[in-house]
Amino acid sequence: MNTKRIIFWLAFIIILALIVWGMIIAVNKPQTKPGLSTPAPISSTDHVRGPADAKVTLIEYSDFQCPKCGMYYPVIEKVFAESSTTLRMVYRHFPLPQHQNARLAAAASEAASNQGKFWDMYSLIFANQSEWSTFSDVKARETFQGYATKIGLDIAMYTKDLDSDAVKAQIDADQADGEKIGVNSTPTFFVNGKAIVNPQGYDAFKKIIDEAAR
């Protein structure tokens, strides 16, 4: 093999290696901090858990059917459990149009909220996300009603609330608030009113909360 051919093939290998390397860098590069405004202050219609005088308030704009939100669910639960005295958490709806059952899931959580069980429904919906995500509307309704029974809701009231204008208005209001401050993907987290770059995993998330608590 003459030198020219060796260089020719070396160039090939280098080009491929550079592409692979570049893509690994691109995947791992820290995202830029989203330029979002401050979310609306917490109101009586919000779903809040944790102490009212907590040093840290975490607001999550989320979609129950978003796989990434589902991925964050166990992370958030652990962060919340491990920061019980310092962290107050707020969940706001941002159901995306490409997720067929996201609005229904949000409505189910609102109907549960009317009976004081928002967070129980929230947990069941997220924990079983992969199960109901592909369901038809009818089947998803049955599934969510099953969750409602499981957490001990008054089913007659639940079914009435599920399709009520008030529930719809609540979801729309959350979403409109999100859009107003520039939310365009889920999950979007705000720590003490400031948007954060989605942390990779529990440790990174816990660190942000702990730093904000100082």
Next chain:
Amino acid sequence: MKPLANVPVWLVWTAFAIALIGFADATYLTVEHFQGIIPPCSITGGCENVLTSPYAAILGIPVPLLGAVYYVLMLVGLYIYLDTKKEVILRYILRFSVAGFVMTMWFLYVQQFLIHAYCQYCLLSALTSTLLFIIAVVSFAKYSSHESI
């Protein structure tokens, strides 16, 4: 009858450049896959639905990896041809683009009718594999006799 070896070198280089884009795209998704990264759900999106769907793997092999392997084979084949100028190599590699095109059609069908969502990375790959297929068709039609296909 025109031999396939008359395919202009610039056209082969063009195919090579297109395959490089396809390779970069497929590699990006493959790296994401193996790092367990799911893209966030965007208002303009649908990518998360496609990449987390049951169709995102074939026989347990992630589709982005299949794509990356496909583009590497295309690149190696085209490069061997550019090195050796052996017509038979070009013949095989251009035929191979049909496989990529068939897979592209399947994935477009899956996105449109089964997942009801499109992923922009997948659409970019659909574009590059379709362009490679078009180059192959043009090459055979213009520079090769029908019997030799």
